[in-house]
Amino acid sequence: xxxxxxxxxxxxxxxxxxxxxxxxxxxxxxxxxxxxxxxxxxxxxxxxxxxxxxxxxxxxxxxxxxxxxxxxxxxxxxxxxxxxxxxxxxxxxxxxxxxxxxxxxxxxxxxxxxxxxxxxxxxxxxxxxxxxxxxxxxxxxxxxxxxxxxxxxxxxxxxxxxxxxxxxxxxxxxxxxxxxxxxxxxxxxxxxxxxxxxxxxxxxxxxxxxxxxxxxxxxxxxxxxxxxxxxxxxxxxxxxxxxxxxxxxxxxxxxxxxxxxxxxxxxxxxxxxxxxxxxxxxxxxxxxxxxxxxxxxxxxxxxxxxxxxxxxxxxxxxxxxxxxxxxxxxxxxxxxxxxxxxxxxxxxxxxxxxxxxxxxxxxxxxxxxxxxxxxxxxxxxxxxxxxxxxxxxxxxxxxxxxxxxxxxxxxxxxxxxxxxxxxxxxxxxxxxxxxxxxxxxxxxxxxxxxxxxxxxxxxxxxxxxxxxxxxxxxxxxxxxxxxxxxxxxxxxxxxxxxxxxxxxxxxxxxxxxxxxxxxxxxxxxxxxxxxxxxxxxxxxxxxxxxxxxxxxxxxxxxxxxxxxxxxxxxxxxxxxxxxxxxxxxxxxxxxxxxxxxxxxxxxxxxxxxxxxxxxxxxxxxxxxxxxxxxxxxxxxxxxxxxxxxxxxxxxxxxxxxxxxxxxxx
Amino acid sequence: xxxxxxxxxxxxxxxxxxxxxxxxxxxxxxxxxxxxxxxxxxxxxxxxxxxxxxxxxxxxxxxxxxxxxxxxxxxxxxxxxxxxxxxxxxxxxxxxxxxxxxxxxxxxxxxxxxxxxxxxxxxxxxxxxxxxxxxxxxxxxxxxxxxx
Numbered sequence: 001x002x003x004x005x006x007x008x009x010x011x012x013x014x015x016x017x018x019x020x021x022x023x024x025x026x027x028x029x030x031x032x033x034x035x036x037x038x039x040x041x042x043x044x045x046x047x048x049x050x051x052x053x054x055x056x057x058x059x060x061x062x063x064x065x066x067x068x069x070x071x072x073x074x075x076x077x078x079x080x081x082x083x084x085x086x087x088x089x090x091x092x093x094x095x096x097x098x099x100x101x102x103x104x105x106x107x108x109x110x111x112x113x114x115x116x117x118x119x120x121x122x123x124x125x126x127x128x129x130x131x132x133x134x135x136x137x138x139x140x141x142x143x144x145x146x147x148x149x150x151x152x153x154x155x156x157x158x159x160x161x162x163x164x165x166x167x168x169x170x171x172x173x174x175x176x177x178x179x180x181x182x183x184x185x186x187x188x189x190x191x192x193x194x195x196x197x198x199x200x201x202x203x204x205x206x207x208x209x210x211x212x213x214x215x216x217x218x219x220x221x222x223x224x225x226x227x228x229x230x231x232x233x234x235x236x237x238x239x240x241x242x243x244x245x246x247x248x249x250x251x252x253x254x255x256x257x258x259x260x261x262x263x264x265x266x267x268x269x270x271x272x273x274x275x276x277x278x279x280x281x282x283x284x285x286x287x288x289x290x291x292x293x294x295x296x297x298x299x300x301x302x303x304x305x306x307x308x309x310x311x312x313x314x315x316x317x318x319x320x321x322x323x324x325x326x327x328x329x330x331x332x333x334x335x336x337x338x339x340x341x342x343x344x345x346x347x348x349x350x351x352x353x354x355x356x357x358x359x360x361x362x363x364x365x366x367x368x369x370x371x372x373x374x375x376x377x378x379x380x381x382x383x384x385x386x387x388x389x390x391x392x393x394x395x396x397x398x399x400x401x402x403x404x405x406x407x408x409x410x411x412x413x414x415x416x417x418x419x420x421x422x423x424x425x426x427x428x429x430x431x432x433x434x435x436x437x438x439x440x441x442x443x444x445x446x447x448x449x450x451x452x453x454x455x456x457x458x459x460x461x462x463x464x465x466x467x468x469x470x471x472x473x474x475x476x477x478x479x480x481x482x483x484x485x486x487x488x489x490x491x492x493x494x495x496x497x498x499x500x501x502x503x504x505x506x507x508x509x510x511x512x513x514x515x516x517x518x519x520x521x522x523x524x525x526x527x528x529x530x531x532x533x534x535x536x537x538x539x540x541x542x543x544x545x546x547x548x549x550x551x552x553x554x555x556x557x558x559x560x561x562x563x564x565x566x567x568x569x570x571x572x573x574x575x576x577x578x579x580x581x582x583x584x585x586x587x588x589x590x591x592x593x594x595x596x597x598x599x600x601x602x603x604x605x606x607x608x609x610x611x612x613x614x615x616x617x618x619x620x621x622x623x624x625x626x627x628x629x630x631x632x633x634x635x636x637x638x639x640x641x642x643x644x645x646x647x648x649x650x651x652x653x654x655x656x657x658x659x660x661x662x663x664x665x
Numbered sequence: 666x667x668x669x670x671x672x673x674x675x676x677x678x679x680x681x682x683x684x685x686x687x688x689x690x691x692x693x694x695x696x697x698x699x700x701x702x703x704x705x706x707x708x709x710x711x712x713x714x715x716x717x718x719x720x721x722x723x724x725x726x727x728x729x730x731x732x733x734x735x736x737x738x739x740x741x742x743x744x745x746x747x748x749x750x751x752x753x754x755x756x757x758x759x760x761x762x763x764x765x766x767x768x769x770x771x772x773x774x775x776x777x778x779x780x781x782x783x784x785x786x787x788x789x790x791x792x793x794x795x796x797x798x799x800x801x802x803x804x805x806x807x808x809x810x811x812x813x
Contacts, residue, residue, distance in 0.1 A: 393685035
């Protein structure tokens with residue numbers, strides 16, 4: 001019953017999206033407030049309908065209703081409840097429903113919270129959001145319907161791939177999809193601005209909060225996904241330049257560029273056309289990612305196994321939405337009425353332009369590395385793969401250059417900056433960075449240049465951001481009370497930026513140190529034998545069976561002796577899931593400060609004495625790799641709560657104080 | 666001004682990409698294709714095929730030996746380390762590494778797809794080329810039949 005309700009709600013949402021797009025478009029043409037209200041109501045209704053469909057599917061999973069084919073193929077009665085819920089978005093069909101939920105959710109949010117927007121612009125945003133809804137809900141309902149019934153319901157489900165049965169994997173898609181699809185709002189704003197022919201500071205101020213929200217969600221989603229890969233795949237790595245990882249990373253890079261260029265458009269009215277272009281590009285990359293992940297054109301550890309027909313449909317959606325939007329851009333952008341503030345090359349604007357150029361160039365190298373194997377295979381029939389060496393040679397230097405100029409940017413004035421003055425204020429950070437580089441070069445052994453550069457850049461970012469804050473509050477030059485007053489009066493946007501830039505520095509430190517300082521060791525151990533990894537000695541104490549809810553495992557217990565004496569035992573497991581006839585490794589990770597001791601138990605080797613293959617990694621500062629991006633996302637959220645942005649979101653309220661005194665007087 | 670800054674950065678990006686692509690692109694071969702192309706020893710390539718049934722030998726020191734076949738040619742592979750959880754005889758596998766002078770493939774990395782229903786695309790294409798493709802195994806059979 002609930003399944004039919006869900007299927008019906010999905011179709012209803014499709015119809016409501018059509019109404020949303022049609023009514024809002026007409027409302028703009030006729031300047032009709034009733035039609036506009038109808039469009040907004042439909043936007044909210046579409047969201048409610050998708051929510052009903054989503055919870056109906058969740059109900060089917062939780063109650064193990066195997067008459068629904070998607071449930072039968074991805075669930076199992078013995079699976080823990082969390083993974084029954086997570087399986088809703090574990091398959092292609094269900095994850096499309098999650099995509100639609102986020103899409104209509106953002107559409108409804110614009111309709112609800114965009115009160116201060118000019119009515120014409122808002123109608124066009126809601127219309128574009130409705131058209132995107134038509135495409136994606138239509139695709140889900142007609143080509144990937146999660147409610148399709150099985151003719152002969154099986155007694156038991158095929159279960160979810162056990163490697164996906166993990167708390168981090170369970171929660172990361174909602175963040176990731178909120179991020180991907182959050183850029184749809186920015187896309188709609190850009191389309192609306194192109195139709196209206198006007199991009200001004202107010203437009204940029206409306207776009208910024210949506211960009212920040214999407215960007216922060218995407219940052220969290222990518223980080224959780226990376227953390228999952230780190231401990232679930234058992235390879236000790238956290239980023240593989242896998243095509244699917246790249247597919248999530250490209251919208252993030254473009255979103256980051258957009259965050260910065262929108263500041264220039266907001267404060268100075270410049271770069272209007274470029275900001276609109278980035279706003280279109282961010283969601284285009286999200287759609288490209290959806291196509292790459294779901295079409296089966298890529299070989300990836302993360303890709304969904306789906307048939308190519310769906311890929312063609314998704315490619316059609318991508319071509320229609322992005323093709324239409326960029327054609328509109330080509331047609332209307334030359335006529336955009338920006339305010340076009342002039343600025344000198346050395347200025348805040350100039351540094352943000354450089355930031356954008358480096359980010360855009362870096363995105364292009366990632367795009368090339370991801371698509372080149374596909375293009376090459378289509379042209380020559382030769383299959384190639386492009387791995388991390390390519391990205392280390394292209395992406396890394398471009399980003400290093402970008403990070404090098406980063407701390408100077410916020411210290412430069414708008415219009416015309418003083419490069420020498422900015423550098424003078426940063427000499428302390430430069431000195432610290434130099435010391436870090438020397439330590440990296442002379443004390444840390446392998447990959448000297450890489451680790452020295454990475455450590456120097458990380459310290460440069462953290463110290464440079466701290467110094468910028470010090471300059472802002474005039475610490476040292478003004479009385480302490482004055483500095484504290486200034487510190488308290490700093491806008492949250494400032495705190496957000498400082499935190500995000502420091503978080504980036506923390507990430508760079510971790511990435512450089514972990515990548516160059518990782519130590520691994522692997523050996524087949526029988527009971528009582530030991531293995532040395534870095535400063536730690538692991539001794540296999542025993543291996544015992546361990547029964548889980550839907551798996552049976554061999555659990556190894558190893559004692560750990562480190563430089564500070566004995567540490568707690570570690571217990572990696574090797575789990576067998578009978579429902580899938582599949583084995584997974586449960587990695588044991590022991591945190592020592594910011595570093596990880598990472599232990600995996602492999603298969604049993606039968607010799608004179610039974611032995612188990614034990615692999616151990618010492619991953620120094622690994623936690624900084626995940627902590628840094630979380631700080632960045634936190635910075636984004638703090639910025640989002642800035643009073644200026646909230647005022648912009650409801651600009652009407654700003655008019656209120658001016659009215660009140662008259663009423664009182 | 667923007668153009669003045671954009672040109673060198675884009676040129677730098679393009680130059681780096683072209684240089685890196687020539688260096689870092691790794692070719693994919695099935696055993697038959699590797700034999701046809703005379704892949705030189707020491708060149709990093711990806712070797713894909715099916716794990717020949719009965720060929721897997723796990724040595725006590727942690728080394729694994731197995732044979733990879735496209736049902737025309739077969740190559741011996743050695744790998745020191747833990748095999749991916751999805752590694753199974755008769756199933757598709759992709760190894761990255763290089764042939765040694767004796768023609769044995771020394772793998773640095775062995776990949777098996779997470780999704781057990783999935784066959785790496787290069788491998789499926791290679792099997793189609795050698796005429797050994799046995800159709801799409803996508804989806805548990807009973808469900809994909811119920812769909813149609």
